[in-house]
Amino acid sequence: MRLFAQLAWYFRREWRRYLGAVALLIIIAILQLLPPKLVGIIIDGVTSKTLPANKLFGWLGLILGTAILVYLLRYVWRVLLFGASYQLAVELRQNFYRQLSRQHPAFYLRHRTGDLIARATNDVDRVVFAAGEGVLTLVDSLVMGLAVLIVMATQISWELTLLSLVPMPIMAVVIKRYGDQLHQRFKVAQAAFSSLNDQAQESLTSIRMIKAFGLENHQSSQFADVAQDTGVKNMRVARVDARFDPTIYVSIGMANMLAIGGGSWMVVNGHLTLGQLTSFVMYLGLMIWPMLALAWMFNIVERGSAAYSRIRSLLREAPCVVDGTQPLSADPGSLDVDIDNFYYPKTHSPALQDIQFRLAPGKMLGLCGPTGAGKSTLLSLIQRQFDVTEGSIRYQNKTLSDVLLDDWRSKMAIVSQTPFLFSDTVAQNIALGRPNATQAEIEQAAKMACVHDDILRLPQGYETEVGERGVMLSGGQKQRISIARALLLDAEILILDDALSAVDGRTEHQILQNLRQWGSNKTVIISAHRLSALFDAAEILVFHKGAIAQRGNHETLSTHAGWYRDMHRYQQLEAALDEVPAQQEPVKP
Known part of the structure; x- marks a missing residue:
């Protein structure tokens, strides 16, 4: 029953609809009391031979008219x-989606995709079912049950009514106990359903890898184990459900039994007529639905309460990155980074330490270093996916934590190292940030990203559906489409987080040339493992274990001992070997 208190805010807002439905339910309950009364009159009239035919048909017509009116009123209250x-x-799902869109990576480290989908679908359905069917059964059972009891007690016999109600208190105690058990077990079952949903989602999104490694049977076995566990927990719910x-x-x-036994004694002793006993038994039959409805109401409300508690726990979770209040001007500004230490949530070793640099408007900053050195972490902090706890990042002399998130993110266009494409056309994927962009603007961005020719070779060109996550495209095509998407935004700051790793050296060179022409007055931050992408950077930061090990431009770093010079020479040697034509095997005589 606590679910009704939890949803009181919605009931108060929609009181007209709920009050109208309750009023109609009361009217229907009153109308349903009429047929048993008329049946009793008809039986007494027929047995005493005092009921004329025209009056009999009149009573029967009234019963039929009552049934038709009840049918029409039931239709209206259902609407x-x-x-x-x-x-x-609709409202719960909108709030749920809005909450997900406000959250940052730390939130998704705690919650798995399958669990979130389960809460947005199955849990919301349970809450809505309780808010509809639950309210119906509560009102209908109370109104109908009370009305029948009042009529039986006042119009027929209050002694027989009390005798018939003896089993009811025992039933109420038992049903309350069932309801408490159902609440706990259903909550566990919903969590198991979330795990099942998550297992299915992960298997479907990684189906290519599963087939490539020949893991179909292994994954099927894992899924069967999760499905078995979910089935066991739902069976525990069904066992309680089956007792109602x-x-x-x-x-x-x-x-x-008590009514017929006691009523027969009263008829024999002249305290009741046979028609009155018949009416009483019919009224008692009307009590079956309120009792069943009451049990069903406990069932669905407890399920809805368990589901709503899972939804509320997520809706109450505040974003770890709080929006600021200060707006940004349209003018370009300098980016000043001064990070003493940064720790990821629930970790004890710093991911970044002692990072200081200043990036002037229109300049290019290069980031490089071994895998896991902290480059992507720095870019995440610049994007405000996390907040700096020891130090600060400033733009236009304002700390990022004080700046409006929308204003700051509108300054940036980002291409991540794992590009994501929606299951839509190529054109719509490129125009994601500017839905009103013209076809000519979309094609110009694609040309700068060196993907225009590839797109034209697709079956429907720019109108080709790329499939879920761009499944029909290569890794290089997905990266270049993501670059075109970022270039179309024409933002002040362009961030490329290892966004050229899947393209060949010649294509990379052409893209970088196009970027120099496009971004002559843009601020560019490039993180790359292929150092040729950083040759034009005004400053290059070499990361090692979360700290800056070296800094300077390409000419400086390539002549000083260190990771950069070693990696540059290695990549030069690798490129030279790639250019050596393969020696042909001698032709056998």
Whole structure:
């Protein structure tokens, strides 16, 4: 029942719909009391031979008219009640998606994709079902049950009514116990469903790797284990669920036995007529639905309460990066980085330490170093995916934590080292940041990213669907489409996080030439393992274990001993070997 208190904010807002539905339910309950009364009158009239034919048909017509009116009113309250509950589904999912879009990487380190999808679909459905069917059964069972009890007690016999109600308190205690068990078990079952959902999502998104390694049977076995565990936990829910109806039917059966036994004695002793006993038994039959509805209401409300607690726990989670209040001007500014130490959540060793540099407008900054040296971490901090805890990053002499996130991110265009494409056309993927871009602008961005010719060779050119995550494209094509997407934004700061790793050296050279022409007045930050991408950078930072090991331009670093010079010579040697034509094997005589 606590779910109704938790959803009180929505019930208050939609009170007109819910009040209208409740009013109609009360009217329907009153109308349903009429047929048993009329049946009792008809039976007494027929047995005493005092009911004329025209009056009999009149009573029968009234029963039929009542049934038709109840049918029409039920249609109207369903529209009111379920229309309100479906609107709740829309609102919960909107809030859920808005919450996900506000979160940062630290949030997604704690929550898996399958679990989030389960909460947005299955859990929301359970809450909505409780807000619709739960309200219906609560009101219907209370109104109908009370109305029937009042009529039985006042119009027929209050003694027989009390006798018939003896099993009900016992039934209420048992059902309450079932409800508590169901709440706990359903919460566990929903968590198991999240794990199952996550296992399925991971298997589907990595199906190419699974098939490449021949892991189909292994993955199927893992999925079967998760599915088995989910089935066991849902069976525990079903065992509790299955106890509700038998408990109700046993209670109703005992009530009928007491009613017929006590009523027969009262008829024999002249305290009741046969018609009144018939009406009483029919009224008692009307009590079956309120009792079943009450049990069903406990069932679905407890499920909804468990689901809503999972949704609320996520909606209450505040973003780890809080939006600032200071706006940014349209003018370009300098980026000043002064990081003493930065730790990822729940880690004890710093990912970055003692990082200081200043990037003037229109300049290029290069980042390089061994894998895991801290380059991507620095770019994440610049993007404000995490906040600096010891030190600061400033732009236009304002600390990033004080700046409006939308203003700051509108200054940047980013190409990550793992490009993501939506299941849409090539043109729509390029125009993601500028949906109103013209075809000519899209093609110009593609040409600068050296992917225009590749796109024209696709079956429908720019209108080709790339599939989920760009599955039909190569890694190099996906990277270049992502670069075209960033260039189309024409942002002040362009960040390339190892965004040229999947293209060959010649294509990389052409893209960098195009970037120099495009970004003569743009600020560019390039992180790369291939050092040729950094030759034109005004300053290059060489990272090692989260710190700056070397800094300077290409000419300086390539002549001083260190990681940069060694890697540059190695890559030069590698490029020279690639250019040596392969020796042909001698032709056998």
